[in-house]
Amino acid sequence: MEPSTLKITKNELLDIDEHIVLRLLTKVLISKRSPNVEIKEFFEVRRPGKVQREAIVDIVFFVLHHKKRLFFSVLGSNNQKKFSTVICAVLKLATVIWNSSDNLALNMRSRGTLNAFKRFELFENGFFPDYSKVSIRFSYPVWIVKNLAEKKGNDNALRALCSSKKRDFVCLRVNTGKSKVGEISKRLSLWGVENEVSPIISNCLYISNKIKISKFDAYREGLIEIQDFGSQLIVKLLNPKPYSLVIDFCCGAGGKALASSVMMKNTGLIYAVDVSSKRIDELNKRAKRAGVTNLCPLVVSSLGDSKIENLSQRASSVLVDVPCSGSGTFGQFPHLKWQLTRKKLAEYKGNQSKILNKAASCVAKGGFLVYSTCSIFEEENDIVTEEFLKKNEDFDSVGLDRCFSAKVRKELDPWIEEGVSKGALLYSSPVSKYSFYFHKFVRQGKSS
Ligand SMILES: C[S@@+](CC[C@H](N)C(=O)[O-])C[C@H]1O[C@@H](n2cnc3c(N)ncnc32)[C@H](O)[C@@H]1O
Incomplete structure (x- = not known):
């Protein structure tokens, strides 16, 4: 399967060249370095728009997160496919799922992708004590799944696996030695940064992870720190x-x-x-x-x-x-x-x-x-x-x-x-x- 010349289109604003994603994904998958380092280097040479870049990174992390399940879905019973062909199919499947849950049928561009998608859905039925199926469902090495189940019991192991999700927020700690939570919250709102105070820790603020907080004066002035x-x-x-x-x-x-x-x-x-x-x-x-x-x-x-x-x-x-x-x-x-x-x-x-x-x-x-x-x-x-x-x-x-x-x-x-x-x-x-x-x-x- 060759990369299609079609674009990944989520809406009019978001046209991404599939070849770019494929190149980055391949680089990240074969690298021994952190994906963030690979991604940073990749975008030093290619400079898509901010929205496109965020979407590309999202898709790459989506694949990393569901790697095992996506590969098993694409491979089915055929382990003989070329690596490049498999990655291409993995990207297609990942994009379809990532792209639109309302419009899945429209996004199925080939029978291969449709079949892979059906297998992907079936892996949702991976339950204990079948370690192998659970490991595919959550895309974890089998030994980790087995370790968690043996040491924590099946229920807590499942809880641990389910909790391992990408979270799209960042926490800030307001330095109350230099400022006040209300003031920082107001300043962030004035800059258009939506924020929410934690009901548990009064100087902890939640903001979106899309915000680059280091560029704000309040950060440079030591009024806020990024801290989970x-x-x-x-x-x-x-x-x-x-x-x-x-x-x-x-x-x-x-x-x-x-x-x-x-x-x-x-x-x-x-x-x-x-x-x-x-x-x-x-x-x-x-x-x-x-x-x-x-x-x-x-x-x-x-x-x-x-x-x-x-x-x-x-x-x-x-x-x-x-x-x-x-x-x-x-x-x-x-x-x-x-x-x-x-x-x-x-x-x-x-x-x-x-x-x-x-x-x-x-x-x-x-x-x-x-x-x-x-x-x-x-x-x-x-x-x-x-x-x-x-x-x-x-x-x-x-x-x-x-x-x-x-x-x-x-x-x-x-x-x-x-x-x-x-x-x-x-x-x-x-x-x-x-x-x-x-x-x-x-x-x-x-x-x-
Ligand atoms: C999990 S990180 C700590 C993160 C830090 N507490 C924070 O809040 O950002 C563990 C740290 O332990 C340090 N470390 C490793 N062995 C150590 C040792 N024998 N004595 C003191 N620090 C050690 C590492 O250099 C590393 O910075």
């Missing part, structure tokens, strides 16, 4: 107090440290610890923009670094946001699910346990520790924290009901899976773009 709801919720859970000593272990570029600073009214001290000096440099830039002055960034060489030893039992709140599989972000970055292996997952788990134990050593008596990941796997979540609790008898879980007010608990309820060990997984949902796991502990004893 889950990240903001984790800081709310940590609840760092003014004039206290806080550690953001594995701080990365410091989104959570900056949010903590606002809760601490820019007083006390936050040690922001990471092994990456590049990320700490980024944090320094962001802190300057946000007007944050209570940060002490620490680049450490390893967990044995003496800078960490010096913090032993000193902090009243420690956040440890460990490196993880990123499986909570599969909805936005569907290529990642194909790069993860069982071996890598086991490595993450081992590393997470070591980092959590080290971070815990910095918590003062009576102090709090929050462990978080953006993973949906039990290995990185409840299994790590259960093992931690067994080894560290002076730490107790703080149950969810004691973490949030009854109102917040109620709002979160539809999107939360409570773990056996009092940790919780917030699923990717209309409230949070990514899935996040969090678990709060308290160290026994009286603070001095």
Whole structure:
């Protein structure tokens, strides 16, 4: 099958040359690099209009998201087709589905596409315990489907798979140290940016992901940050107090440290610890923009670094946001699910346990520790924290009901899976773009 000379037409404004999409899609599918890098490079040479570009990216991500199901639908029982022919057929099928759900029949340009579409629809019937069919239905590697079912049970596994969707919103955190939510909301509206305040986190605003927020003055002035709801919720859970000593272990570029600073009214001290000096440099830039002055960034060489030893039992709140599989972000970055292996997952788990134990050593008596990941796997979540609790008898879980007010608990309820060990997984949902796991502990004893 050759690429058709027809255009992909959604409406009069949206004529896209199918050859361009095909070229980009092929590049993304065979690349080992992130699709975003490939897409950026591709559009440095070709420059379609903004609407066309958005549609092309949408179709490419649609294929990435449903890759396995689309390929199985196109191939049917014939595995012998040429790769280029298959990609072309996959694109046709994807475009038909993406293009118009009301006008599907009109968009079926060939019997091949129609048959592939019928097979695509049939895969909606993939249910547990048939791992293979479920893996096609959700376009996931079979081993992940099996892992989720075995570790979480079929119902929660299904929930995890269903939640892994592309979400078309971005969350902003209004820096209430420098501005007010109402003012920012008004300013955004004046610029024509529709926005909505979260009923759960009062300084969290939702906007469309089509908006390039970095071009707004308010962003450059440090009045707003891009920060997912889950990240903001984790800081709310940590609840760092003014004039206290806080550690953001594995701080990365410091989104959570900056949010903590606002809760601490820019007083006390936050040690922001990471092994990456590049990320700490980024944090320094962001802190300057946000007007944050209570940060002490620490680049450490390893967990044995003496800078960490010096913090032993000193902090009243420690956040440890460990490196993880990123499986909570599969909805936005569907290529990642194909790069993860069982071996890598086991490595993450081992590393997470070591980092959590080290971070815990910095918590003062009576102090709090929050462990978080953006993973949906039990290995990185409840299994790590259960093992931690067994080894560290002076730490107790703080149950969810004691973490949030009854109102917040109620709002979160539809999107939360409570773990056996009092940790919780917030699923990717209309409230949070990514899935996040969090678990709060308290160290026994009286603070001095
Ligand atoms: C999930 S990211 C953290 C994201 C960050 N907390 C945020 O809110 O943007 C994990 C971070 O852990 C850091 N890291 C990895 N191993 C570490 C270690 N042994 N000690 C401290 N940081 C480490 C990585 O460099 C990475 O920045």
